[in-house]
Amino acid sequence: MQKLIYALLLTHLCACTFLIDSDVRSAQAIDSYLAAGNIWAANNYYEGLYETQKRGVAVSNAHVILTAKLSEIRKKTIDAAEAAVKVSDWKKAIDLYQEQLPLVEMDKAFNTSYQNFLKKQQRERNNLRDSFIVTRAEYLIDAIPVMIADQQLNPYNREKEQQLNNVKQESRKIASRLLELSFNAMRKEDIATARTMIPLAKKLDDNEAAAKASKTLSTLSQSFDEHLEKMIEEGIRLYSREQYDDALRTWNEILFLDPENDKVKDHKARTQKVLQSLEELKQQQR
Numbered sequence: 237m238q239k240l241i242y243a244l245l246l247t248h249l250c251a252c253t254f255l256i257d258s259d260v261r262s263a264q265a266i267d268s269y270l271a272a273g274n275i276w277a278a279n280n281y282y283e284g285l286y287e288t289q290k291r292g293v294a295v296s297n298a299h300v301i302l303t304a305k306l307s308e309i310r311k312k313t314i315d316a317a318e319a320a321v322k323v324s325d326w327k328k329a330i331d332l333y334q335e336q337l338p339l340v341e342m343d344k345a346f347n348t349s350y351q352n353f354l355k356k357q358q359r360e361r362n363n364l365r366d367s368f369i370v371t372r373a374e375y376l377i378d379a380i381p382v383m384i385a386d387q388q389l390n391p392y393n394r395e396k397e398q399q400l401n402n403v404k405q406e407s408r409k410i411a412s413r414l415l416e417l418s419f420n421a422m423r424k425e426d427i428a429t430a431r432t433m434i435p436l437a438k439k440l441d442d443n444e445a446a447a448k449a450s451k452t453l454s455t456l457s458q459s460f461d462e463h464l465e466k467m468i469e470e471g472i473r474l475y476s477r478e479q480y481d482d483a484l485r486t487w488n489e490i491l492f493l494d495p496e497n498d499k500v501k502d503h504k505a506r507t508q509k510v511l512q513s514l515e516e517l518k519q520q521q522r
Contacts, residue, residue, distance in 0.1 A: 260294050262281075262285060262289055262292065262294070262295050262298075263292070263294035263295050263297065263298040264294075265281055266278045266281055266282055266295070266298040266299070266302060267298055267301075269281060270298075270301060270302060270305060275302065275305055275306055275309065275339060276338040276339060276342060278302050279302060279306070279342055280342075282295070282298075282299055282302065306339065306343055306346075309336060309339060310336075310339070310343060310345060310346045310349070313332050313333065313335075313336050313346075314346075314349050316328075316329075316332050317329040317332045317333060317353060320332065321353075321356070326357065326360075329353065330357075333350050333353060366417060369410055369413055369414065369417075370414075370432065370433065370436065372410060373407075373410050373411075373414060373436040373437075373439075373440055374436065376403065376406070376407045376410065376440060377436065377439045377440065379403070380400075380403060380404070380407060383396075383399065383400050383403060384400065387400050407440040407441060408440070408441045410437075410440060411436075411437040411438075411440035411441035411443075411446065412437075412441070412445070414433045414434070414436055414437035414440070415433075415434070415437045415445050415446060415449050417429070417433055418430040418433040418434045418437065418449055418453070419449065419452075421433070422452060422453065422456055425456075425460070426493075427453070427456055427457055427460040427493070427494070428493060428494050428495055428496070430449075430453050430456075431453065431457070434446070434449045434450055434453055437449065438450065460493075464490060464493065464494060464497070467486060467489065467490050468490065468499070468500065468503070470486055471483050471486035471487055471490070471500075471503060472503070474486060475503070475506075475507060480507055480510050480511050480514070481511070483503075483507050484504065484507045484508065484511065487500055487503050487504035487507060488504070491504065
């Protein structure tokens with residue numbers, strides 16, 4: 237019986253020694269990858285371990301270091317990419333993420349940040365495309381009458397006739413896109429954008445959809461204008477009470493909703509002059 241107990245103890249000690257050795261060797265392997273700057277390989281090695289091995293003290297400690305290094309690189313990359321985007325250096329931001337792509341695919345938080353970056357990039361592309369559509373619409377509104385007159389003077393010029401047909405087809409597509417953007421804007425209560433786009437769409441293709449959009453805009457504009465008037469009254473009230481900072485905030489809010497409101501631009505300019513004079517007076521008194 238005694239021999240059996242000794243045998244069991246010896247077996248247990250051997251097993252413990254093996255587990256400790258295995259834990260140390262695994263931790264050393266992770267450390268060697270980290271020392272070489274290969275975080276992806278270190279993480280890949282760690283993920284390939286059994287759960288019992290991952291719970292080892294040495295491996296757990298090595299994993300803490302691995303996680304810290306990954307977090308450091310993730311933060312550094314995200315911060316640098318965001319700084320690049322702020323100055324419209326999209327190439328640098330893309331290069332930063334591409335350089336760390338193995339880690340991006342490996343780490344959930346890193347990947348989330350990268351996906352958000354890609355969405356932001358796509359939004360910017362859409363904004364540029366929509367801005368181009370407005371510019372192109374304005375050009376076509378002026379160009380089409382000239383092209384029609386030119387084609388009438390040259391009725392047998394098939395090339396000019398084909399060019400005019402192509403431009404008319406393009407104008408209908410642009411008008412359709414403008415109406416789509418207008419309805420999206422009105423759903424978000426962005427009346428200023430709709431007011432810009434719907435008249436352009438009507439001039440390009442005055443159809444039933446354009447008429448419907450104009451009617452919807454007219455209905456929304458009434459309540460929108462009433463809302464703006466109330467905000468303007470509030471701004472004037474704040475200005476008269478010499479609450480200039482609050483008045484300036486109100487003018488900025490109104491101009492965000494209606495960027496072309498000349499009356500509010502005048503109010504804002506006057507308020508800014510008063511604030512500037514007050515600041516200069518404070519500087520003199522110091």
